[in-house]
Amino acid sequence: MENEGQEKESEIVTEVNLKEDFQASGVADILAELDNSLIGLTPVKTRIKETASLLLVDKAREKLGLVNESPTLHMSFSGNPGTGKTTVALKMANLLFRLGYVRKGHLVTVTRDDLVGQYIGHTAPKTKEVLKKAMGGVLFIDEAYYLYRPENERDYGQEAIEILLQVMENNRDDLVVILAGYKDKMDKFFESNPGFRSRIAHHIDFPDYSNNELLEIAEVMVASMNYQFNEESKKAMAEYIKIRKKQPHFANARSIRNAIDRARLRQANRVFNNSKGPIGASFLSQIEDIDIRQSRVFSGGIDK
Amino acid sequence: MRVTQGTFSFLPDFTDQQIHEQVQYCIDNGWAVSIEYTDDPHPRNTYWEMWGHPMFDNPDAAAVVYELNECRKVYGSYYIRIIAFDSSPGWESIRLSFIVNRPSEEPGFKLSRTEVKGRNIQYSITPYSSDKPQGSRYK
Numbered sequence: 488m489e490n491e492g493q494e495k496e497s498e499i500v501t502e503v504n505l506k507e508d509f510q511a512s513g514v515a516d517i518l519a520e521l522d523n524s525l526i527g528l529t530p531v532k533t534r535i536k537e538t539a540s541l542l543l544v545d546k547a548r549e550k551l552g553l554v555n556e557s558p559t560l561h562m563s564f565s566g567n568p569g570t571g572k573t574t575v576a577l578k579m580a581n582l583l584f585r586l587g588y589v590r591k592g593h594l595v596t597v598t599r600d601d602l603v604g605q606y607i608g609h610t611a612p613k614t615k616e617v618l619k620k621a622m623g624g625v626l627f628i629d630e631a632y633y634l635y636r637p638e639n640e641r642d643y644g645q646e647a648i649e650i651l652l653q654v655m656e657n658n659r660d661d662l663v664v665i666l667a668g669y670k671d672k673m674d675k676f677f678e679s680n681p682g683f684r685s686r687i688a689h690h691i692d693f694p695d696y697s698n699n700e701l702l703e704i705a706e707v708m709v710a711s712m713n714y715q716f717n718e719e720s721k722k723a724m725a726e727y728i729k730i731r732k733k734q735p736h737f738a739n740a741r742s743i744r745n746a747i748d749r750a751r752l753r754q755a756n757r758v759f760n761n762s763k764g765p766i767g768a769s770f771l772s773q774i775e776d777i778d779i780r781q782s783r784v785f786s787g788g789i790d791k
Numbered sequence: 792m793r794v795t796q797g798t799f800s801f802l803p804d805f806t807d808q809q810i811h812e813q814v815q816y817c818i819d820n821g822w823a824v825s826i827e828y829t830d831d832p833h834p835r836n837t838y839w840e841m842w843g844h845p846m847f848d849n850p851d852a853a854a855v856v857y858e859l860n861e862c863r864k865v866y867g868s869y870y871i872r873i874i875a876f877d878s879s880p881g882w883e884s885i886r887l888s889f890i891v892n893r894p895s896e897e898p899g900f901k902l903s904r905t906e907v908k909g910r911n912i913q914y915s916i917t918p919y920s921s922d923k924p925q926g927s928r929y930k
Contacts, residue, residue, distance in 0.1 A: 591850045619858070623851020661853035 503547040513585045514539055521578055525571060526707065527700035534691050535579070542586045559688040560588060560663045561655055563631075563677075565670040566693025569739030572667045573627065575693075579665065580625035589663055591623035599633040602647040610643040614650045622661045631666035632676035652682050696739050701728045705743050709774065714751065719776035731784050746782065754778040792899030794832045797872060797888035807856055810873070810891055814852035817875035822886055823847045824855050826862055828871045830928040832897070832918050842866075845876060859891060868894050868929040894920075894929035 509515060518539060521532060545558055560583065564572040577594050584592025597617055604610035618626065628634070634651075636642040655664050666673070666683070670692065677684040696704065702725050709716055716724065724746075731742060754774050758766070795801060805813070817824050825845035829836060842862045846854060855873065862871055871892035876883045898919040905913045920928040 590853075593850055619846065619849050619854030622849065622853040622857065658853065658857065661851070661857070 501551070503550055505543065505547060508543060508547060512543070512587070514543065514582060517578060517582050517585060521575075525574065526703045527696050528571060528575075528693065531571075531575060531691055531693055534689070535575070535582070538689060539582060539586065542583075542588060546587065557660055559659065559686065561687045562663070562665045562689040562691060563673060563687050564665060564667040564691050564693060565673040567669060567695055567739060569741035569743075570693035570695065571740065572693055573629070576625065576627045576665050576667065580663075583625065583663060589624055593621075593624035594627055595621040595624060596627045596629060598629050599644065602628070602634065602651070603643050605643075607643075610646045611650060614647045615654075618650070618654050618658075618662065621664075622658070624662065626662055626664045628664065628666050630668045632668050632672040635676055635680060637679060648680060648683070652686065655686050698725065698728050698732065701732075701739070701743055704740050705747060708744060708747055712747070712751070714747075714754075714772045714774050716774055717776075720774050720779055723776035723779040727779055727782060727784055734784070746779075746784075749782065750774055750778045753781050792897055794870065794890070794893065794897055796832075796834065796890055797874075799889045804893070805889075805891060807860075810859065811852045811856050813887075813889070814855045814873060814875075817887055818850065818852055818855075820875075820877070820886070821879070822875040822877045824849075824852075824873060824875050826855070826858055826871060826873055828862060828866045828869045828892075830869045830894075830925060831921055832870055833900075833916070833921065839870075839872065842871070863892055867892070870894070896929070 518536060521535065525532070542558070542560075545555065548555060562579070564576065566572055573596065576596075580589070580592050580594040583589045595617065601617055602610070602614045604613045634644040634648050636644055651664070654662070666687070668676070677687075702721070705724050705728070706716060706721070727746060728743070731737060731746065736742075751774070757775070757778060758771060799805070799813075814824055823845040826842040827839035828842055829839040843858060846858070849855070859871065859873070869892070870890060872888055872890045874888040875886045877886040878884075900916040900918050902914060902916050905915070907913055
């Protein structure tokens with residue numbers, strides 16, 4: 488595949504077939520996978536599709552000799568916890584790899600701890616080490632705003648930011664940096680670090696899930712664990728979501744995952760206590776509404 | 792006199808792109824790549840100074856080229872080589888080693904002959920540059 492591309496480039500190209508390029512790059516598969524595997528997130532999907540077409544067109548323009556600077560691909564994902572930022576980042580890495588904008592397509596996920604050192608002179612090598620590991624792929628910095636601590640002027644985070652900015656600018660072809668975090672904190676972070684804002688081309692907001700989307704997610708999660716809901720337990724789950732959403736520390740899909748994990752715990756307990764004879768697979772994988780309704784959420788408490 | 796050591800030594804000096812591709816080949820084979828520098832070009836000077844650790848877990852060669860350019864900033868007038876270690880035999884063995892940076896002027900080597908017992912001759916070579924102390928040999 489790669490050799491073919493190189494041969495084509497050496498000839499003089501006068502026209503390109505975008506549809507063919509699209510097919511050949513395998514981007515279609517990723518976009519379809521994105522559509523199928525992620526529930527909701529319509530604005531995010533639209534932005535990713537737009538980005539993908541832009542990159543595809545850029546590649547085509549390059550083939551025709553309409554030279555443009557290699558685009559800035561650094562991104563920022565902002566949204567509440569559990570809205571799928573990491574999952575999308577992983578898909579993004581794969582997408583950029585298929586489009587030929589990163590060479591390896593691996594995702595390196597880091598937080599402040601991995602970048603910032605503990606004593607003078609520790610930060611620069613640590614940050615560089617991480618950056619080198621991410622070269623050829625995507626560096627995903629979760630909760631990026633913790634890098635900047637205005638209240639402590641001797642904080643080493645500033646040093647990490649400077650190195651990061653330098654590499655983001657000079658090694659643009661080598662790695663793509665994705666910053667992620669809560670929206671309000673990210674906004675504040677960009678305000679105090681204008682260098683970051685201007686170096687990031689794509690700001691993508693992750694909306695919260697609606698109740699129906701969360702229920703759909705719950706069903707997908709349950710199915711992936713080889714369990715199943717029945718009508719009553721589905722109804723109970725819907726009610727659970729409604730109540731839990733209003734409580735503090737609600738983390739979208741992550742809260743749903745935790746709720747399901749606890750329901751499985753109660754289900755296991757119930758099955759164990761009630762089983763008298765041999766039981767079948769369907770009994771073992773059935774989540775009843777009682778398993779969900781026993782949650783503290785229904786009695787006014789909080790599930791963490 | 793152009794010092795030739797290691798792999799590709801009779802080829803013209805590589806560009807960064809060519810270095811990138813050779814290093815990527817090493818990484819794809821699972822070898823750990825590291826950068827070393829020296830200002831003593833004697834062929835028996837096996838152990839050069841290490842520039843950072845060997846890079847074990849970088850999947851892409853861009854990291855090595857990046858470090859190489861960092862090294863050039865500091866030791867741009869020294870010899871710099873890239874070596875690839877293969878640990879699969881159970882010990883660290885060098886699979887590939889090539890010079891990626893050299894001083895602009897290479898004065899070469901002095902050949903000295905010593906007559907020993909029975910009119911035998913012992914030969915030895917000394918780099919002209921090593922007359923000066925380490926660190927001030929190439930400018």
